[in-house]
Amino acid sequence: MSRIDRGNAIRTLKGRLRLTGRHLHGSREGMTATDAVVADYKSYRHAKSLFLLGFLVLFVVMVAVDLGVGNYSISFLDVYTILIEKIYGWFAGVLNLIPGVSIATDLGWIAGMPNGQISESVVWDQRMPRILAAIIVGVGLAVAGAAMQSMLKNPLADPYTTGISSGAAFGATIAITLGIYIIPGDAGIIVNAFVFGMIPALVILALSRFRRPSPAMMILAGTSLMYIFNALQQFFMLVTDPNSSQQVLAWTTGSITSVVWSDIPLMLVLVALGMVAIQFLSRTLNAMNSGDAYAKSLGIDVDRFRIIVLLLVSLIAAGIVSFTGIIGFVGLVAPHIARIFIGSDNRYLVPASALLGAVLMLFADVVAHQIVSFDLPIGIVTSVIGGPVFLFLILRQKKEVW
Numbered sequence: 001m002s003r004i005d006r007g008n009a010i011r012t013l014k015g016r017l018r019l020t021g022r023h024l025h026g027s028r029e030g031m032t033a034t035d036a037v038v039a040d041y042k043s044y045r046h047a048k049s050l051f052l053l054g055f056l057v058l059f060v061v062m063v064a065v066d067l068g069v070g071n072y073s074i075s076f077l078d079v080y081t082i083l084i085e086k087i088y089g090w091f092a093g094v095l096n097l098i099p100g101v102s103i104a105t106d107l108g109w110i111a112g113m114p115n116g117q118i119s120e121s122v123v124w125d126q127r128m129p130r131i132l133a134a135i136i137v138g139v140g141l142a143v144a145g146a147a148m149q150s151m152l153k154n155p156l157a158d159p160y161t162t163g164i165s166s167g168a169a170f171g172a173t174i175a176i177t178l179g180i181y182i183i184p185g186d187a188g189i190i191v192n193a194f195v196f197g198m199i200p201a202l203v204i205l206a207l208s209r210f211r212r213p214s215p216a217m218m219i220l221a222g223t224s225l226m227y228i229f230n231a232l233q234q235f236f237m238l239v240t241d242p243n244s245s246q247q248v249l250a251w252t253t254g255s256i257t258s259v260v261w262s263d264i265p266l267m268l269v270l271v272a273l274g275m276v277a278i279q280f281l282s283r284t285l286n287a288m289n290s291g292d293a294y295a296k297s298l299g300i301d302v303d304r305f306r307i308i309v310l311l312l313v314s315l316i317a318a319g320i321v322s323f324t325g326i327i328g329f330v331g332l333v334a335p336h337i338a339r340i341f342i343g344s345d346n347r348y349l350v351p352a353s354a355l356l357g358a359v360l361m362l363f364a365d366v367v368a369h370q371i372v373s374f375d376l377p378i379g380i381v382t383s384v385i386g387g388p389v390f391l392f393l394i395l396r397q398k399k400e401v402w
Contacts, residue, residue, distance in 0.1 A: 048348045051341045055355040062362040066134070067127050069366055074119050081109050082123045133259035133267065133323070134361040134378070138330055140271035140320045142357025144313040145331030146338070146349055147278045150285040151309045152215040158332040159317035162222030162310065163200035166229035168321040169252050171196025173233045176247045177240040189251070190322045197318030200225045201310055213306050254327035254379020256365070263323055270319035274312050275354060281309065282346035289344055327379045329386025330357050336393050360385070 067083075068074040085107050092103040110116040144159035152161070160166075171192035174180045181188035182195055204213060204221050211217055237245045259267075278285075284305060287295040292302050320327075338352040364381040 048342055048345070052348065052352055052355070055338075055352055055359070059355050059359050059362075062359050062366075063131065063135075066131050066362045066366050067123050070122075070127070070369055072118070072122050074123060078113055078119055079123060081113065082120050085109050086120075086124055129259055129261050129264060130256050130365065131362070132264050133256040134365045135358045136264070136267045136271050137256065137320050137324055137327060138334070138357035138359070138361030139275065139354040140267075140316045140357075141327065141331035142334035142338075142353040142360075143271075143275045143278055143350055144316045145357075146335035146346065146353040147281075147285065147309055148313055148331075149335055150289050150344070150346055150349075151306055152218065153289065153291075154215060154219070155336070156332070157219075158329075159313055160326070160328075160331070162204060162218060162314065163225035163229060164197045164314055164317045165321055165326045166226040166233070167199045168193040168197030168318060169248075169326060170229040170233045172251050172322075172325075173236050173248050176251070177236045177244045193322035194318050196229075197321055198314055201314035204310060205307060208303065208307060212303050213310075215306075218306070218310065250377070251325045252379075253377040254325040254382070255375070255377040256324050257375045259323060267319060267323055271316055274316035274319075275350070277312050278309070279347075279350050281305075282350055285309075285346040286344075289346075325377075325379060327361075328383045329390065330360055330382055333386045333389050333393070334360055336390070340393075 064076045064079045067079045068076060088107055089105040092105040095103055096105070110120050113119060141159050145157070148157040148159060148161055149155060151157075154161075171194070172189050175189045175192040180192075182191045200222055203225060204218055207213070207217070207221055233248070237248055284295075284300055287298055287300055288302070288305065295302050295305075317331075334357040335349065335353045338349055338356050342348045342352045360382070361378070364378050364385060367385070368376040368378050368381045
């Protein structure tokens, strides 16, 4: 049982004792003090698991809603009929590669649907890449935000705190305005944005050789780099032609409509690897939440750990931004909302933030395709939704210290 878990369980137990006014050994008949604390801790974990299950259900519902809405509406049941048959067909195709195995790859459900082929094309070919991109972006930004907030002990930290978004935007800007590409071809802008998005992390890594990478050092260095990259980006936008400036502006607003099936595997790999690594480090993040002194007493190399988390977050955020542009507030708001229900234990906070980040992105995508007749950039929607939500979270925060 970690220090945070013991503290939460003990506070819960003491609160119950204050209400009943009974002695600790008499709070539960036949229970010792240790048994009571353990029972409360198990109840505490059970409540977290229920919240995670609730977030998962909400995620499943939002996937069907987002796939179903649009100019061509499709019912909830039809959406999942198509998804189940497609997933079954993929697994059956893999099994058929085994010698001696022969499985039908078609359940026949889509053929029995009214306008089945049209619905299948709309769901799988037109909308599914966009929805998968929304899920990957939401998961990646939310997990990265949760890790940054725990690592820096700063409620305002998000995946872009260290200047990742500004670096990526500058990389895309010089590709669009000057035609300077690290590699030529259709992936030129993506590669430029990814490489320049990683530069702030590399700069902080270099600075850490001369000064310990404290939270203040990382935030200030990231802010400095952000101003530098923003100034350079604005300069190139001023001296270039209006069409190129418009393309840069469109890229920086953030959009998932341009993501295609071929982009999904790389995005998924980057986010999945980063999330697994951060989940694996969740116990260490919990120790960091309790302060550097406590973390060092457990034998943790605090400075080295911060650099590792910074590189993981930079990898996730740069991988996302390079494909979609800058999508704000998801990495800031989702961990805060998850923390209200789950608490600060990163073993539960990381997956909860991932699910909530995906839900927020799916909801924003629904709004983006319902309120206007054209493809509204989802980065605008997340900022419009995220800003008021974050103000509400600030107002309801009772403690002075996060």
